[in-house]
Amino acid sequence: MPIYGRLPVAFERGEGAWLYSVGGEKYLDALCGVAVTTLGHSHPAIVAAIKAQAEKLLHVSNWFEIPEQIQLAEAISKICEMDSVFFCNSGAEANEAAIKIARLYGHNKNISNPAIVVTQDAFHGRTMATISAGGSRKNQAGFEPLLGGFKRLPYNDLEAVRQVANNSDDVVAVLVEPILGESGVLIPDQGYLVGLREICDQNEWLLMFDEVQTGMGRTGKWFACQHENVKPDVMTLAKALGAGVPIGACVANGPAVGVLKPGTHGSTFGGGPLASVVGKTVIETMHAEGAVERAAEIGEKLLSALTTQLGGNVLVSEIRGLGLMIAIELNVEISRLLQKILDRKLLVNVTGGGKIIRLLPPAIIGDAEIEQIVSTIATVLESHQA
Numbered sequence: 001m002p003i004y005g006r007l008p009v010a011f012e013r014g015e016g017a018w019l020y021s022v023g024g025e026k027y028l029d030a031l032c033g034v035a036v037t038t039l040g041h042s043h044p045a046i047v048a049a050i051k052a053q054a055e056k057l058l059h060v061s062n063w064f065e066i067p068e069q070i071q072l073a074e075a076i077s078k079i080c081e082m083d084s085v086f087f088c089n090s091g092a093e094a095n096e097a098a099i100k101i102a103r104l105y106g107h108n109k110n111i112s113n114p115a116i117v118v119t120q121d122a123f124h125g126r127t128m129a130t131i132s133a134g135g136s137r138k139n140q141a142g143f144e145p146l147l148g149g150f151k152r153l154p155y156n157d158l159e160a161v162r163q164v165a166n167n168s169d170d171v172v173a174v175l176v177e178p179i180l181g182e183s184g185v186l187i188p189d190q191g192y193l194v195g196l197r198e199i200c201d202q203n204e205w206l207l208m209f210d211e212v213q214t215g216m217g218r219t220g221k222w223f224a225c226q227h228e229n230v231k232p233d234v235m236t237l238a239k240a241l242g243a244g245v246p247i248g249a250c251v252a253n254g255p256a257v258g259v260l261k262p263g264t265h266g267s268t269f270g271g272g273p274l275a276s277v278v279g280k281t282v283i284e285t286m287h288a289e290g291a292v293e294r295a296a297e298i299g300e301k302l303l304s305a306l307t308t309q310l311g312g313n314v315l316v317s318e319i320r321g322l323g324l325m326i327a328i329e330l331n332v333e334i335s336r337l338l339q340k341i342l343d344r345k346l347l348v349n350v351t352g353g354g355k356i357i358r359l360l361p362p363a364i365i366g367d368a369e370i371e372q373i374v375s376t377i378a379t380v381l382e383s384h385q386a
């Protein structure tokens with residue numbers, strides 16, 4: 001179906017930070033399949049884990065014990081210090097599980113029409129519940145009726161959340177991205193997540209973070225909420241957890257543990273042996289290579305190189321980022337911006353109506369790749385001015 005505006009290039013092989021096109025051309029991947037391949041393409045440890053597990057067992061039903069799933073749950077539980085995990089196959093599905101937990105939690109408190117606070121410009125996926133929770137009118141248009149039970153507030157606005165807390169009895173949870181990803185790397189003020197934690201505690205609401213994009217080391221900590229030392233009650237993961245093999249996880253803690261009872265939710269593929277082994281190998285490999293620390297270091301270097309070399313450009317209005325989630329916001333729309341960057345063999349994302357260049361490079365790049373990213377974008381901007 002003609003859903004995607006596809007770029008005219010096909011890749012047949014990937015290695016580390018590089019992708020090789022069918023025509024044999026080499027591209028630097030500063031997109032990572034949208035925040036998926038944080039360890040680079042075809043990492044030997046991941047490839048070996050896939051091969052070994054494929055030879056043993058690909059699939060069994062969740063009606064049986066799956067030791068690989070338990071091991072992955074334990075590994076996730078350790079890095080986020082949360083108690084229990086449900087596995088599915090994507091970020092949207094992980095958020096669906098979070099939404100169901102919030103509603104059940106509300107009904108358990110005798111709230112018959114439970115509402116979840118969500119934010120403007122949020123992205124939580126493309127299913128009916130997640131486009132309803134999301135803040136993009138474009139993603140919702142034509143798919144009405146939307147799902148009810150969401151209260152939308154401005155992002156980064158604690159006062160608006162406090163007002164809802166004072167004026168309504170039906171709210172049961174808050175679902176937010178710690179940094180808005182699809183909307184162009186919008187980083188809230190320091191204290192936003194702490195403030196949300198306080199309001200949720202005061203009102204016995206579940207605090208739910210969508211860390212599908214920000215999680216798994218992307219921002220230079222395992223999870224973006226750890227920058228503010230805030231622990232949510234529910235956290236959703238996907239993207240980089242599987243390094244390209246589909247997986248999603250909904251992690252619960254405190255009052256969110258045990259809300260989903262036997263028979264209340266499920267997934268055929270979720271937490272299968274192959275995806276579980278891959279997820280576990282991703283976490284082990286990230287530990288072994290210090291990938292989270294490297295994401296922080298490389299991210300700082302890249303952000304400062306961009307700021308030094310592009311900060312003074314008249315077309316650039318802001319350069320911002322945390323770890324390896326970086327955006328260069330322009331004050332003009334450059335036609336075919338993405339294509340022009342692609343022509344110079346660099347993969348990025350352009351969002352925000354064509355004005356925001358979003359960089360999500362892997363945690364394995366060095367100084368040469370950082371310089372290539374910066375100089376490529378500089379060249380494209382200069383050629384526009386000329």
Ligand SMILES: *Cc1c(COP(=O)(O)O)cnc(C)c1O
Nearest residue numbers: 090091092123124125181212213
């Ligand atoms: C990508 C993304 C999703 C959706 O994940 P899918 O695996 O595409 O369903 C949800 N939330 C956030 C913050 C994302 O970046």
